[in-house]
Amino acid sequence: MNIQKKMLLSAATLSLGVLAGCGNSNEIVMWTPLTGEDGQIMDQMVEDYNDTDPEFPVSHVITPDLYTQIYTVMNTGEGTPDLAMIHADRVEGFVRFDMVKPFDDLMSTHTTLNQNNYIDQAWTAGEVDGSQYTIPLDVHSNVLYYNQDLMAQYDIDHFLDDDVLTFDEIMSLEGQLEDGHYAINNALMSWVLLAQVVNLGGDISDDAGNPTIDTPEMAEAMEALVAVEEAGLMTPQGEDGFAMFQGQTVIFSSDGTWSSLAHDMVDDLNYGITNIYSFDSDTWHNRGSSHLFSMLVSEDRTEEKEEGIGEFLEWIYENSITWADAGQIPASREVYESPEFEDYQQSFFTQTEEQRDSLLIFDYEYYGYVEAAINLVILDMLYGNISIEDGLAAAQQEVEDLVAQGHGADIEIDLDDFEVEDAE
Amino acid sequence: MEKSMTEEIPVQKKKKFNLKQWIFIGPHFIFFAVFIFFPMIYGFYASFTRWNLLSTPQWVGLQNYQTILGDPSSSFYRQFRTGLFNTLVFVAGTVPLQVIIPLILAIMLQHKGVRFKGLFQAIFYIPGLISVSAAAIVWLLIFNPRLGPVNNLLGSEVTWVVNQPYAWIVIFMMTLWGAIGGNLIIYRSAMSGISRDLYEAAELDGASGTVKFFKITLPMIKFPLLYTIVMSTAGAFNVFAQPLMVTQGGPEQTTHVLMMYIRTLAFGQGQSVAGMAAAMSILLGLVIVVIAAFQFKIMYSNAK
């Protein structure tokens, strides 16, 4: 057995010498979860940056299961990327487990990287206990697509005079639509629901950090959605609401900014974008998230390289107009205020301060649990398979159970403190 | 379990300290120890901890198992029960057909008068090469009420993927579509090992096709058959991609299989709950092993 093992190891070492051995120490390795179109656009941006001949060129690595991969390298402490793109709702958890390094030092030498220069919600998503842990790239948001031809057909253009579609306006279509036509579809339903909860003054967590799903606000928001469904205005369960919007049988589609890429491929689809519907035209939100640059804790990253990262992020700040091609909203003020960006549909969300304020980014540490738990029950609640009461109670309990598991780390810390005191 | 075969070799009765078998099983055993056994031990250890895959696992003893098996107020208890039940439905719905359909096809392909064997075989095998995500989209299109041939050509009014038992039917169809090819070529190679003389002798005795199948074919391919039964079952217990992509576990979580819950706990949105996921994996593994042991027992006792 020993001989076998030795043979195996020597074969391994041999192949290693031949096969490994690239990897430039001057390279900034950046991991992103951007598969598909997004990834190619980011590749293009990185190429453009490297063409400026920086001291520290960037190497873009697409990782389809980014968080799994981060877990694996953090467990060995080696192979950690210099820069990693994470989502807004991951920041708090990463900070808690000391996985990310703050940008505070870098911000003092690269002054472009400051709060005033970025969409506020995207910036503050990276702020924990007074330190800045991430620099935002974009906001990608929930958006309401509308079919212009269908709106003209039903003579409802005035619905959007104030840029907000309300539940009342939707309900007024009851009985007015042709057979096979629907008012709205059920795409990204959980994002719509979360926006409604905030419209009603609710939230997904309380001040103590406990999840709040089974709340009167959530129930009220859900009831409003169910009323739309019961009026026959929502696309039926099991139908592909996304394809139905492209097939021009549904007037409004609540989807992501990025879906415009696919909509553009449909020949005679005339569509526009506006805010996600709301209870009244004074209060509205569009639930979104943000891609954020972060530095995972690593011993290999030199200070010089960090300066190089600062350079890159400043370049991104100035040049992320390319990123708008992916259907996203660049977080950089210089870009979203530029005349070029006005050509992009999603500039709708940055035109006014009021519009920018409508972008809703959750940074609750357990947001991921909340969204997953809601997704598990939302369609069943919407189509009456289960009651709203039962669905919300189940989701609430599930998130509480998950959060309780996560608090294992706290227990450990408490015990340590206790022991220290004892020893004294 | 398998005494009948081992006892037939009387050579080398004296089993002194003997290393010669290690020349054969040694290389695989090393790979097994390094890449399956050690990680498995780690997974087993993790099932007694709280672990978010980042900080050090924190020992909690049997707590995860107690929660999953004995705390009806916990959502993990509910997930395990729902998930295991749904997985059993999937196993019962697909495994027998995954064995019987390719077996019948293989018998027909053995027929001396049948031509185009290669073409048929390729048609049955190639769907298994299509990526699961593309396969799911095709099957969703086929059963789409507005776009698909099933409702449009057959005039059905059913919205398949959101109503039971239709949601299961779509998942079963898609699974069988990709899965029978592998078993088919295993049966084909097993049947090729059967001597024609045996059939000819039986025919002289006037045996019918059915008799030949049960008296000659089945006993001669029983070992490969056992392999396909055991491995198809184990594979079916590990299912998650098809329900995830076709129904996302709905309606009302009736197709939400256990592996979907386990993967969500370990690698879902939000922080990992890997300890609980590991405990559920161990319990699922026990179920698979117990059922495999039954299958071995039944096959070998019938073979006598």
Added chain:
Amino acid sequence: MERNKTFIITKWVSYVLLTITAIIWVFPAIYALTTSFKTQSDVIQTGFRLLPASWVMDNYARVLSNTSSAPIVRWFLNSVLISTSHTILMVIVVSLAAFGYARLDFKYRDTMFFVILAISMFPAVVNIIPNYMIVHRLGWVNTPLAVIVPGIAAVGNVFLVRQFMTGLPKSYDESARMDGASDFTIYLKIIVPLIKPVLIVTSIFSFTGSWNDFLWPTIVLNDVRQLTITAGMLLLQDIYGNYMMIGQLMASAFLAMIPTTLLFIFAQKYFIESLNLNTGLKG
């Protein structure tokens, strides 16, 4: 006469059943293929049509142009190297092990086999972390070894080959042993030739499995140049269907399966030949 009649009836029954099943099986594949030539507008048009309203190559063009900046030739060569080495190593290791577990006589042989089989049946969801740590300790991260070797540990293939070897009559080895043949000679000269069809099957399974795997490669090969073609292509495609460009998804699925399909058709020729050559055994 009676026999001939049965022969003809069973032949036609077989043809009918095989044809019906083949139609059901081939239909979704054809539908997927024709969809890959449809425009997005065409795909979402109400009502079922198998053929595109107008055939377009756009989906293929887009998929291929997406890869223009990618080191696609390098990926292809990586994959050929990885899947071929994996398959060769697998067939050698597996046939040796199966011979040991099926035809040698040693203490606790069957118990040992069932124990390793049982262990391998436990779902390995969280084991990806320790597995990565092991591969990392071996220094294999970002080398082909990280994707060639770990899969060899699978017990399923050993089980498959062992089952075929178990079915062979013991008299074969015994008479050879009497002639003074060593275990290795029996393995190489008697057993392996007899189970050639199943070794071809195992090779097909191993090659396809290795070629199509993408999750593990993306975890242990985070240097873009070292990636396999499947993993690399999937990164460039919309693997999670976020953009729902259905035609493009189908086009990339078909492009991705060309190599494995060709391999299967090629291997099938040898497979069927080896089936026909196999004169069969007497019980």
